[in-house]
Amino acid sequence: MDTSVEGLGSEEKPEPEGGDRSTRRLLRLLLVILALASIALLVLLLWLLRPNRGPGAVGGEAGYPVHVVASIYGFGDDPTQKIRTPLGVTFDADGNLWISDTGNSRVLEFDRNWTYLRTIGEADGPGRLFAPYGLSVDPARDRLYVADFADRAVRIYSASSGAFIGDLPSDKQNMKIFGGEGFSPYDVNLLNGRVVVSSNDGLYFFDLNGRVVGRWGGRTRGVKLGMLNFPDAFDVDPARDRVYIADSLNRRVVALDENGRWLWVSGIPDAKGKIRGFWQLPRGLQVGPDGNIYVVDTFRPDDGGIGVGYFVVLSPEGKLLSEFGRFGPQEDSFDFPEKLAVGPDGLYAIADRAKDRVVVFTLGPLPSPKTIEQDKYEGNLKTPQGVAFSPAPVAVPSPVASPSPPPG
Numbered sequence: 001m002d003t004s005v006e007g008l009g010s011e012e013k014p015e016p017e018g019g020d021r022s023t024r025r026l027l028r029l030l031l032v033i034l035a036l037a038s039i040a041l042l043v044l045l046l047w048l049l050r051p052n053r054g055p056g057a058v059g060g061e062a063g064y065p066v067h068v069v070a071s072i073y074g075f076g077d078d079p080t081q082k083i084r085t086p087l088g089v090t091f092d093a094d095g096n097l098w099i100s101d102t103g104n105s106r107v108l109e110f111d112r113n114w115t116y117l118r119t120i121g122e123a124d125g126p127g128r129l130f131a132p133y134g135l136s137v138d139p140a141r142d143r144l145y146v147a148d149f150a151d152r153a154v155r156i157y158s159a160s161s162g163a164f165i166g167d168l169p170s171d172k173q174n175m176k177i178f179g180g181e182g183f184s185p186y187d188v189n190l191l192n193g194r195v196v197v198s199s200n201d202g203l204y205f206f207d208l209n210g211r212v213v214g215r216w217g218g219r220t221r222g223v224k225l226g227m228l229n230f231p232d233a234f235d236v237d238p239a240r241d242r243v244y245i246a247d248s249l250n251r252r253v254v255a256l257d258e259n260g261r262w263l264w265v266s267g268i269p270d271a272k273g274k275i276r277g278f279w280q281l282p283r284g285l286q287v288g289p290d291g292n293i294y295v296v297d298t299f300r301p302d303d304g305g306i307g308v309g310y311f312v313v314l315s316p317e318g319k320l321l322s323e324f325g326r327f328g329p330q331e332d333s334f335d336f337p338e339k340l341a342v343g344p345d346g347l348y349a350i351a352d353r354a355k356d357r358v359v360v361f362t363l364g365p366l367p368s369p370k371t372i373e374q375d376k377y378e379g380n381l382k383t384p385q386g387v388a389f390s391p392a393p394v395a396v397p398s399p400v401a402s403p404s405p406p407p408g
Contacts, residue, residue, distance in 0.1 A: 063306045065324050065364040066332045069347060072099070072358045075108065075116030083108070086351040086358055088147075088187075091343035092137040092159060098144065099358050100132035100339075100351065107132055107146055109162075112345075114360065120162045121146065127155060127164025134187030134198070134233065134339065140398040145195060147185035154185050154197055168195065170210030177212050178204075179220060187233045187339075191243065191258070193396030198231045203245070205393050216260050216389035223250055223269040225262065225387045233285040233339060235293075240316060244293050246282040251275060252380075253282055253295055255318060260389030264318040266381050278380045282312075284340040284350070291316055296340050296350070301327035307370035310337050320377040322366035334359070 074082035084103030091097055095112035106122040106129055121129030131150030137159050138145070144159040145168075154168035169175070169183065179201055187198045194213075195206045202217020218227030229249040236243055241258040252267025268277030284296030293314040302309045305326025313322040326333045335354035342348050349360045369377070 061306075063367055064326070064332070065366050066305075067362045067364060068332045068359060069362060070114045070360040071331055072097075072110060072114055072360070073356065075110075080104075083356050083358065085353055085356065086338070087133050087353060088135045088339045089341045089349045089351050089358055090135040090137060091341050091347075091349065093139045093344060095343050095345055095347075097341075097343070097349055097358070097360070098135050098137065100135055100146070102131055102133065103356070105129050105131065107135065107144075112343075118162050120144070120157055121155065127157065129155060133185070134189075136188045136190060136195075138190055138195075140193075145188045147188045147197060149184050149186055152183050152185070154188055154195070166210065168197065168206050168210050169212060172209075173211050177215070181221070186231065189234060189236050191236050191392060192394075193398055194393060196234075196236075198228075198234055198245070200230055202228050202389075203231065203234065203243075207393075208396065214390065214393040216256070216392075221249075225265065225384050226389070228254075229269075232283045233296075235285050235287045237287045237291070237316070239291065242316070244285055244287065246285040246295060248281060248283055251277055251279040251281065253279070253285070253293070253314065253318075255316075256389070259391045262384045262387040264381060264383050266314065266318050266377075268380060278377045279312075284338055286340040286342055286348075288313075288342055289346050292321060294340055294342075294348075296337050298336055298338065301335075303327060305333070306367045308373050310334055311340075313366060318381045320369055320374060323369045323373055324367055331359075332361070 072083065083099065083101050086099055087102040088100030089097065096117070097110045099108045101108050107120040109117040109120070111117055121127060121132065129146065129148055131148055132146045133149050134147040136145045142159050144157040146155045148155055156165040156167065157163060158165060175183065178199065181200045184200050185197045189196050197204050197206065201221035202215055204212050205214035207213045218224070221227060221229045223229060228245065228247050231245045232248040233246040234243060243256045245254045247254050250267065250269045252265055252269065254265050255263040257263055267279045270276060280297050280299035282295050283298045286294045288294050293316070295312045295314065296310060297312050300310055303326055305324050308323045310325035311323065315321055327335060334350065334352050338351040338353050340348065340350050347360055347362060349358055352359050
């Protein structure tokens, strides 16, 4: 008996007929084709269902100028560390970013790498914040100013240490100067060394002791030229000695010289409860590095955001230059944007209210406004004659060595 392993299982099987062999080959080929077709369909489905990418990523939509650098949702995973309903942002001279985390009644500071540094205004006692809105940093005096519209005060902190210093207005201020509706600060900025705060009916100038020494506005808030109606935001252009105001409830943007003379006004107030003009609800305003005025029109959503959208760019003389900024779920899209800021290195930041975040971004080439937007803007720009607020108080010199004393 042959016991070698070579013979085990080595018996030859009968060859199949030629027709069966061809059928099997055809079946294999069909299976391969079906498999490749299934893979192709799966790839196509995944491509169609892909999330939209921002323009900073490969494949971003051509012509959309917003390039997201960072989206800041908070400083940790705990719910208490998440941003909620942010309304204000500003940069300091070092490029650090300050955020009014309004829904959490606090201000957050992040460095230029978007690393969390500190929280301000959260502790009970003097300096406690309730509804922070506009922010401004004065590096010459080491001050952080926070407009708290719920507490009707501007909180003052040390920008370097975060220590609470005092409030505007001073306890010695006669509050009747703010009219029947009282003081409700929305935005704060610096003009010639003076702290300027927007309230219901105008802009108020404070001295270093926390007292009002000047006011821009009518006797009450209103729609006429020379009056303001909830000016939510304003910015100073020191290169042109100008102040630009987002006169929110009058749905217009106003340009003034440093003495309060109206240079131009863009927009038309409502009539009989209906919006008549171009602007929907301008709530943010920032002078860009190019000298143009970037206005955040919060009620101007658009799914495309090229040639129309949340951001409206005007020339220093009020000419409509660009529109962009889309509504949607993408990182480079927005939902109820509020205040806008620009940093020393040209980065922009926006408080994206409904998404509970702050978006830091750069801008590519700006698209021209669509023809329909240009047509809407036509007739909105006027040059008032003989309209002026009272002159602004004289400039305050910057300190040479030590910061100014806190307000009394």
